[in-house]
Amino acid sequence: MKINRKTHLEIRLQNLLFSLLFLVAVGLVAWLSTQYSAQFDWTASHRHTLSEASRKVLDLLKEPVALTAYARENQQVREPIRDLVERYSRYKKDLTLVFVNPDTQPEKVRQLGIQMDGEVIAAYQGRTEKIQELGETSLTNALQRLATAQERHVVFLEGHGDRSPQGRANHDLQQFADELKRKGITVSMVNLAVTPIIPDNTDVLVIAGPRTNLLPGEVRLIQDYVTKGGNLWWLGDPGDPHGLAPLAEQLGVRFLPGTVVDASTQLLGIDDPTFALVADYPPHPITQGFQQMTMFPTAAALNQNEKSEFEKEPLLSTLARSWTETGPIEGKIGFDADQGEKQGPLDLAYALTRRITPPEPDKKPEDKKMPKEEAKTPDEQRIVVVGDGDFLSNSFLGNGGNLELGVNMIQWLGRGDAMINIPARVAPDRNLQLSPVASGAIAIGFLFLLPIVLIGTGAWVWFKRRNR
Numbered sequence: 134m135k136i137n138r139k140t141h142l143e144i145r146l147q148n149l150l151f152s153l154l155f156l157v158a159v160g161l162v163a164w165l166s167t168q169y170s171a172q173f174d175w176t177a178s179h180r181h182t183l184s185e186a187s188r189k190v191l192d193l194l195k196e197p198v199a200l201t202a203y204a205r206e207n208q209q210v211r212e213p214i215r216d217l218v219e220r221y222s223r224y225k226k227d228l229t230l231v232f233v234n235p236d237t238q239p240e241k242v243r244q245l246g247i248q249m250d251g252e253v254i255a256a257y258q259g260r261t262e263k264i265q266e267l268g269e270t271s272l273t274n275a276l277q278r279l280a281t282a283q284e285r286h287v288v289f290l291e292g293h294g295d296r297s298p299q300g301r302a303n304h305d306l307q308q309f310a311d312e313l314k315r316k317g318i319t320v321s322m323v324n325l326a327v328t329p330i331i332p333d334n335t336d337v338l339v340i341a342g343p344r345t346n347l348l349p350g351e352v353r354l355i356q357d358y359v360t361k362g363g364n365l366w367w368l369g370d371p372g373d374p375h376g377l378a379p380l381a382e383q384l385g386v387r388f389l390p391g392t393v394v395d396a397s398t399q400l401l402g403i404d405d406p407t408f409a410l411v412a413d414y415p416p417h418p419i420t421q422g423f424q425q426m427t428m429f430p431t432a433a434a435l436n437q438n439e440k441s442e443f444e445k446e447p448l449l450s451t452l453a454r455s456w457t458e459t460g461p462i463e464g465k466i467g468f469d470a471d472q473g474e475k476q477g478p479l480d481l482a483y484a485l486t487r488r489i490t491p492p493e494p495d496k497k498p499e500d501k502k503m504p505k506e507e508a509k510t511p512d513e514q515r516i517v518v519v520g521d522g523d524f525l526s527n528s529f530l531g532n533g534g535n536l537e538l539g540v541n542m543i544q545w546l547g548r549g550d551a552m553i554n555i556p557a558r559v560a561p562d563r564n565l566q567l568s569p570v571a572s573g574a575i576a577i578g579f580l581f582l583l584p585i586v587l588i589g590t591g592a593w594v595w596f597k598r599r600n601r
Contacts, residue, residue, distance in 0.1 A: 182220070183220045183221065183269070184273075186273060187272075187276075188224055190276050190277045191221065191228075191276070193277075194225065194228075194276060196227075196258060198225065198228045198229070198255060198256070198257050198279070199228075199231070199257075200218055200228065200253055200254070200255050201233055201256070202231070202232050202233070202251065202252070202253045203234075203235045203242060203245075203247045203251070203254075204234070204235075205234055205236060205250055206234060210250055211232060213267075214230070214253065214267055217267060218230045218272075221272070245263075251267065252264065252265050253267050255272070255276060257279040257280070262276075262278055262279055274316065274317075277317060281317045281549065285317075285318050285319065285336045285337075285547040285548075285549065286319045286332070286334050286337075287318055287319065287335075287336065287337045287339060287543060287547065288335045288339065289321070290325065290338070290341070290343070291323065291324050292325070293345045293375065295344070297322070297341075298310030298341075300527075301527065303526060303528040304527070305527055306525055306526060307527060308530050309536065309539055312540060316540065325348075325351040325355075329350065329354060331358050335363065336547045337365070337366055337543060337547050338358060338364070338366070339365075340365070340367045340369075341368045341522050342370045346373075346375045347376040352377060352379055352380060356380060359514075362487075362489040362512065364514060364516065364546045364547070365516045366519075366542065366546055367519070368522035368525070369519065369520050369522065370431070370433060370520075370521065370522055371388075371391065371392045371431060371432070383441070384443060384485060385437055385439065385441020385442075385443055385445065386435055386436075386485075386518050387435065387436045387438055388433045389436055389475060390473065391433075391434075391474060392407055392431055392458050392462060393407070393429070393451060393455055393456075394458040394466065395452065395454065395455040396455065397452045397455065406462060408428055408429070408430050409428070409429040409430075409479075409521075410427075410429075411426065411428075411429065411451060411481065412452070417446055417448060420538075420541070423538065423541065425534025425538075426533040427449070427533045427535050429449075429481055429520075429523070429524045432521035432523075433481075434451075434475065434479040434480060434520060435480045435481065435483055435518065437480075442487055443486065443487045444486050445484070446483065447480045447483060448480075448482040449480070449481040449519070450478045450479065450481065451477045451478050451479045452477060453478055454477065455476075455477030455478065455479055456468040456476050458474060459473060460472065480520075481519065482520065483517070483518050484516075484545075485518065486513055486514065487514045488514075489512050517542050517546060519542075
């Protein structure tokens with residue numbers, strides 16, 4: 134092609150126009166990047182993505198949330214806080230973050246009790262929560278406590294070898310109680326032999342596997358509490374009910390003799406046959422959307438008695454390859470109907486409900502002339518009976534979905550239905566443990582073997598080219 138002066142000018146104009154269009158396109162892309170943002174989390178554990186539990190908590194917060202971080206002018210302290218809060222603010226637009234240098238407001242810092250650089254105070258509807266070690270778990274739990282306007286009290290019975298919410302032993306419930314406290318639930322204990330009264334502010338009374346017999350007077354106090362409409366959580370165990378048989382009769386629930394044996398657990402590599410597996414759940418508020426397997430070591434099966442005013446729904450049931458073993462669990466065991474054993478599926482827990490009418494409030498003398506009020510709206514009494522208390526103990530709390538199931542039960546009993554199925558956020562394990570042999574092999578491989586291979590490969594390629 135012959136290029137003359139005109140053609141050369143056209144080519145230059147085309148190049149100039151292309152350059153201008155390219156610069157305009159780059160400018161538009163740069164402008165769009167300031168208006169819109171896109172992020173992708175390609176980490177294996179999605180640790181830079183807001184968890185489902187956190188999103189559920191944010192859905193409960195209908196009004197603005199204000200976070201105030203008391204951090205000095207140190208980017209190493211402020212940047213992690215800003216990055217974490219941005220995950221929340223992208224999902225909830227009215228969640229704001231403000232940084233305050235504690236050195237500039239010493240009086241306010243002392244008044245608020247700020248102790249650490251980077252401490253955060255979350256405020257919602259006039260209530261506040263203080264967070265010292267900020268992370269998604271701690272921030273989400275703080276927001277969940279703020280979402281619960283009414284304080285809830287869970288009271289554990291003590292004095293008969295019960296599983297203690299303050300005990301560190303394997304059979305105790307300290308770790309579970311700590312999780313309840315992180316959810317904003319107040320946990321306390323009462324010994325009816327010492328203080329023969331159940332506190333009036335009790336939202337849920339917990340009987341956690343007593344090992345000695347309760348006194349008849351204590352049992353009557355519990356029965357009166359149930360009669361008046363109190364919510365109850367009974368974690369039983371196989372064997373002697375320890376004086377609580379009248380309570381079981383009142384509720385219309387019977388603990389079957391023997392210990393549940395489940396052959397299905399062998400498929401999971403569990404040699405202990407007393408571990409019962411639950412993998413399927415009924416459509417109940419406690420288990421709605423719950424999809425994790427739960428494990429119940431040394432459980433008792435339950436049966437229901439129709440002579441009760443409570444409506445009972447089976448909540449947990451074992452698989453078909455289970456039965457109630459009444460003999461010693463040793464050696465080779467099998468189902469024996471002649472011994473009164475019952476074949477699975479077996480019920481391990483019941484959810485009981487009853488419609489009750491709250492008592493009318495006391496009226497002042499001048500109120501007697503007022504027109505008669507309408508009948509009170511019936512309320513619902515809630516009770517859960519589980520044939521096992523081990524599944525929430527310090528030893529077995531981490532098995533499957535045991536922790537989430539236990540929290541769901543407490544939330545339902547305490548009328549925190551909106552909080553059900555908000556799982557505990559578990560921190561990913563980011564530590565890599567290597568044995569001395571593995572560490573030595575990696576060191577030798579990278580410091581010696583890999584350089585030798587690279588040098589040898591280069592020398593071989595050089596030698597081949599030289600001989601061409």
